[in-house]
Amino acid sequence: MAALLIPWRNRGMRTRLGCLSHKSDSYNDFTAILPDKPNRALKRLSTEEATRWADSFDVLLSHKYGLAAFRAFLKTEFSEENLEFWLACEDFKKTRSAAKLASKAQRIFEEFIDVQAPREVNIDFQTRELTRRNMQEPSLSCFDQAQGKVHSLMEKDSYPRFLRSKIYTDLLSQTQRRLS
Numbered sequence: 001m002a003a004l005l006i007p008w009r010n011r012g013m014r015t016r017l018g019c020l021s022h023k024s025d026s027y028n029d030f031t032a033i034l035p036d037k038p039n040r041a042l043k044r045l046s047t048e049e050a051t052r053w054a055d056s057f058d059v060l061l062s063h064k065y066g067l068a069a070f071r072a073f074l075k076t077e078f079s080e081e082n083l084e085f086w087l088a089c090e091d092f093k094k095t096r097s098a099a100k101l102a103s104k105a106q107r108i109f110e111e112f113i114d115v116q117a118p119r120e121v122n123i124d125f126q127t128r129e130l131t132r133r134n135m136q137e138p139s140l141s142c143f144d145q146a147q148g149k150v151h152s153l154m155e156k157d158s159y160p161r162f163l164r165s166k167i168y169t170d171l172l173s174q175t176q177r178r179l180s
Contacts, residue, residue: 047175054163057155061086069171073162081119082150082158085112089147093140105138113146123149 045065053060053069060066067083074080088108095101112121113131123131127146134142162168 045171045175047172050168050172050175053168057151057159060159060162069167070159070162073165073167074158076165076167077158077161079158081112082121082154084119085121086147086150086154088112089143092143095140101140102138105135105142108143109135113143121146121150122153 049063049065053063053066060070071080071083074083085108088111092104092108095104109117109131111117112119113123113128114120115128123146127149131143131146
């Protein structure tokens with residue numbers, strides 16, 4: 001079993017090392033991961049839209065480019081697993097096939113929740129154990145408490161830092177310069 005875990009750990013280590021070599025809190029990093037071509041995306045993104053991201057965390061998460069900018073920021077902080085888990089849970093809730101439900105739940109649990117998971121999220125012991133018990137009979141709500149904890153953590157911790165980050169301030173400046 002340990003031999004099977006080593007490739008996952010190595011892959012995670014390679015990802016982290018790759019991020020280290022590219023760690024930067026700059027606007028250029030944001031453009032590299034935009035959902036479509038950066039120049040077209042920036043032309044479509046208005047200052048008003050980007051400013052609205054500061055209204056609430058959920059507004060940020062609901063906007064395609066806001067999500068991309070926040071993901072870029074989390075990568076600079078080596079905490080993108082929180083957002084990836086939250087997104088995996090959102091996708092999981094859309095699962096309609098009972099056959100797929102159990103396998104998707106297991107995959108999410110093994111990747112994000114289980115102790116020593118390759119992209120383990122920071123949740124308390126009680127939440128981890130509740131989620132483990134929920135896995136005995138997976139349902140669309142089996143990750144709700146863990147997802148809520150991770151959402152709250154991002155909203156209270158990462159989101160305020162994102163709003164002060166160079167990624168966000170440079171993006172706002174860029175959209176404002178287009179208008180002048």
